[in-house]
Amino acid sequence: MRNVNGFSRRTLALTAGVVLMLSAIAGTAVAQRSGSDWIGPDGRENAATAPDFLGVADESGRPARCADGGLVRVPLSGIPADVPVFDATGKAYPSMAAAQESTNQRIANGDINVTGNTNSGQVVHLGAEDVFRPSVSALCERFGSEK
């Protein structure tokens, strides 16, 4: 009887472990599909099903939230030109347009590694000063949050 119970407990524990693990994997697949059904396997967007807004990640990668607890929203077209931003070093810029101009100046000054000459391809190797995240509070104020 102890053997039978032992077998049952062991089997139950192992089965539960496998079921939990498979659920996690299935959850991954479902979430990725449901979150990306407007992005085709070829990387193209389906304008008919694309959302108007996407979420924003905080510095640790978690979905950023507005003060009301709702998710921050950024337009599908990207960070608006007049929204304040921060680069990956933490430096603040008054707007995405100003940040973009900073990168252009860095290219012009030779501060960014740009490979390629006239009559060839041009490749720009950005630094942490050239990639930007939007101000969460500015987006919340402009677009509200997603509950």
Add this chain to the structure above:
Amino acid sequence: MRSSIRRGTATLSLCFVLAMSMLAGTASAHVVYQSGNTGWFGNKCVWQKSEVSHGSSGKGYFLAGTHAKEDVAGFSCAGNSFMAAGNIKTQLQFYTTDQFGGSTALCYSSGLLASTILSYELTIAYDANIPPCGSLRYYRTRGLGQVWSGTAWVGSYLWSGTPGVHFLPA
């Protein structure tokens, strides 16, 4: 009874190993990208590439490229098409989701940059020193590519794919 338990345990262990292999297969891809023509005008076309990979430090490499191409000897989009400075634009955006999926959230974006020389290509790349939006996450790239046709900007957004996701750090 014991052999029955052993058989059961062995079967469950096999399931576990198979499941972990599936998960590891997803996580260990080295370079994930999509590429192809995304716009056409006259005898020219816009070709784009969006990529996410490990990079030099294993912390993430994000790339968006835009090429101007043209028909050659009857072959569509077969050759490079040189465009004046300023006539090719590219923007690099990268996004993240958590380890078990979830919504796609913007991590960082470059500005929309323009070519500064006579060229057929403007590619923007960012080789990260740390996973830019945290570790143990999936990342994907979205590139905006545009070429000036003389009357309008032609091009589109292109993602590194679905399931074009890459796990970082490597």
